[in-house]
Each structure stands twice: as C-alpha cells, then as structure tokens.
Amino acid sequence: MAGMSEDVGTEGYLSQMQTNFFGPLNVTNAFLPHMRGRRDGRIVFIGSRSSWKAHIPMYGPYAASKAALNAAAEALSAELVPFNVRVISILPGALRTSNWTNMTLLPSSPSSSLSSVREAYATTRDASIAHMSTLHGKQKGDPALAAEAIVDVVRGEGSAAGRAWPEMLVLGEDAELDIKEKCRSVEVNLEEWKDVTKGIAFEG
Known part of the structure; x- marks a missing residue:
C-alpha cells in the first residue's frame, strides 16, 4: 500500500x-x-x-508498519530466549515479484479535505506514481534465491551451515546499501549534535 501521509491519514496507516x-x-x-x-x-x-x-514519498504507511514489525521482532527475540525459540527479521530489497503491479494506492482519509490535500501534494504524488510504474520487472533480487536463503537459515543448512543465528537477515545489495547509508546518516547526526545530546544531564 502507498499514499501520502496527510492524504491517507491515520485511517490509512491503521489499514x-x-x-x-x-x-x-x-x-x-x-x-x-x-x-x-x-x-x-x-x-x-x-x-x-x-x-x-x-x-520516500508515499511509502510512509508501509515503512512504518515494517519498522514496527522489526521492533516487535527484537523484543520477542529477547523474551523467547528461555524457551529456545529464535526470531529473525528478514529485510529484503527489491525482489522481482508482482508486488508493483498489485500495489494498492491508499484512498484519502475521510477526515481530510480531499480536494485541498490532493491538490497540495499532486506534483509529488504524480511523480512518485510515475516512478513506481517504472520499477516492475527491473528488480535485481531473485525471489527464489531469497526464499532459499531464508530456508537455509531456518534449517541451519547450505549458506547458513555452521553459522550463528542472525536476528536480522538483509537480502539484496540494494537493501545492504540503503541500510549502510542510514547507519552513516545516523552517525553523522550523532556527531553533529553530540553537544546537545550530552547536554541534558544533571550538573554534578
């Protein structure tokens, strides 16, 4: 699902x-x-x-739902240690599936003004939809190989044989690059704002 955040409102995010x-x-x-x-x-x-x-415009609802799932996976992973139950979060990049042709554009929120909101975001929204239409069939990730990698990890076989259980598995070079870029931007932010970050402690 995709949609501009203000346009879809909380109803779209909840969906x-x-x-x-x-x-x-x-x-x-x-x-x-x-x-x-x-x-x-x-x-x-x-x-x-x-x-x-x-x-990325229009990805807000989707990205937020996946970020929440990652956090829940981390929490469950810690909670289930005593029961020998392991949890993994798979983070794939673009896989060559039919997801783009089946993409649902979230409708406007009933609580928003359709005309004014749509008009305000029209340029960005149209550009985003046009970009999405170019992605199908060009994804570099092979879904069959991605599935094979997941099965190997779950079974501890193949590429995962003899390796420790990963709580996170990134699949696809595009995903790897995006996550590395995010990590770099977080480090830059921490460095630039470290005086403010550390400046809220009690004196003495």
Whole structure:
C-alpha cells in the first residue's frame, strides 16, 4: 500500500498496520504457546529495507508498519530466549515479484479535505506514481534465491551451515546499501549534535 501521509491519514496507516504488523503478531501469538511448550521453534518475520529507508514519498504507511514489525521482532527475540525459540527479521530489497503491479494506492482519509490535500501534494504524488510504474520487472533480487536463503537459515543448512543465528537477515545489495547509508546518516547526526545530546544531564 502507498499514499501520502496527510492524504491517507491515520485511517490509512491503521489499514497498513493491520496487515503488516498486527496480522503477523496475531499469527505468532496463536502458535507461540506450542513452541514455548516444546521449548523449540523458529519465527520468521518478513520485514523490509523500507523500514530503514522511510524518506520516500508515499511509502510512509508501509515503512512504518515494517519498522514496527522489526521492533516487535527484537523484543520477542529477547523474551523467547528461555524457551529456545529464535526470531529473525528478514529485510529484503527489491525482489522481482508482482508486488508493483498489485500495489494498492491508499484512498484519502475521510477526515481530510480531499480536494485541498490532493491538490497540495499532486506534483509529488504524480511523480512518485510515475516512478513506481517504472520499477516492475527491473528488480535485481531473485525471489527464489531469497526464499532459499531464508530456508537455509531456518534449517541451519547450505549458506547458513555452521553459522550463528542472525536476528536480522538483509537480502539484496540494494537493501545492504540503503541500510549502510542510514547507519552513516545516523552517525553523522550523532556527531553533529553530540553537544546537545550530552547536554541534558544533571550538573554534578
């Protein structure tokens, strides 16, 4: 799903959260008691590199839902250690699937003024939609190879044989580059604002 944040409103964000965040959590909570009972299990959450790259117009609802899923995965990973249940968040880049042809553009929020909001964002929105239309069929990621990598990690076989369990698995060079760029920008921000960051401590 995609849409300008003000245009889709909280209703649009909630719609995306229901699918990408609450949906996986509800499924997880349904089978988690069985995994805890047998003290063994593997939970795989399909996140996205968009959770590290949310600064693209119309990706807000999607990126936010995937960022929330990443955070929940981290929390569950820590909570389930005593039960030998492992959690992994998969962060794929662009995979050559049919997702772009099936992309849903979120409608305007009922609480927003359709005409004024749409008009205000028309240029950015149209440019974003035009860009999205060029992406299908050009993704460099092979979904079959991505699935194979995930299965290897879950089973501890193939490329994952003899390696420690990763709480995060990035798939695709594009995803790797985006995440590295985000990390660099965070480091720059911390360095530039370190005086303010450290300046809120009590004296003495």
